[in-house]
Amino acid sequence: MPALHVIAIGRLREAPEAALFARYAARIRPTPILTELPEARGAGAEVKRRESAALLSALPAGAFAVALDPGGAAPDSAALAGLLDRWLACGRPVAFLIGGAEGLDATVLARADYALSLGRLTWPHFLARAMLAEQIYRARAIAAGHPYHREGRP
Numbered sequence: 001m002p003a004l005h006v007i008a009i010g011r012l013r014e015a016p017e018a019a020l021f022a023r024y025a026a027r028i029r030p031t032p033i034l035t036e037l038p039e040a041r042g043a044g045a046e047v048k049r050r051e052s053a054a055l056l057s058a059l060p061a062g063a064f065a066v067a068l069d070p071g072g073a074a075p076d077s078a079a080l081a082g083l084l085d086r087w088l089a090c091g092r093p094v095a096f097l098i099g100g101a102e103g104l105d106a107t108v109l110a111r112a113d114y115a116l117s118l119g120r121l122t123w124p125h126f127l128a129r130a131m132l133a134e135q136i137y138r139a140r141a142i143a144a145g146h147p148y149h150r151e152g153r154p
Helices: 016-025 044-058 077-089 106-111 125-143
Strands: 004-009 033-037 064-073 094-098 114-116
Touching: 004 044, 004 125, 016 125, 033 044, 044 106, 064 106, 077 094, 077 114, 077 125, 094 125
Parallel strands: 004 033, 004 094, 064 094, 064 114
Antiparallel strands: none
16 A cells, blocks of 8 residues: 655644644554654745745655645545545555645645645644544545444534
């Protein structure tokens, strides 16, 4: 099975968000490979440009790139499970790209094969990692027919 990657701006170290990410990542097969990139310094536009360049540089060759962006599609969990199955079936690594506080530059969105939104609310980019890991775990559970996802419950 192709590798799963989460490539993110910022280093969590011992933050509670790191433990939450690790909790879900440990349950996912294949286990996602986390690449943390340093946050850039400077004016907003320059930070966004530098961080986006770093994300693109860290992208594995030939990867199916999924950019986390508020303007992206917001599938429900069952639809995300189907999407992830299709992406993994292509035989390419799947890489989720999470920008920093300034978001993603247009170059990342242009390179992305898919833009995924975690909803219209604003989330801290560190917390987005944990939420993404939980949704990937949920998607894999749905695909496997596991009762973790209880469809139809409010």
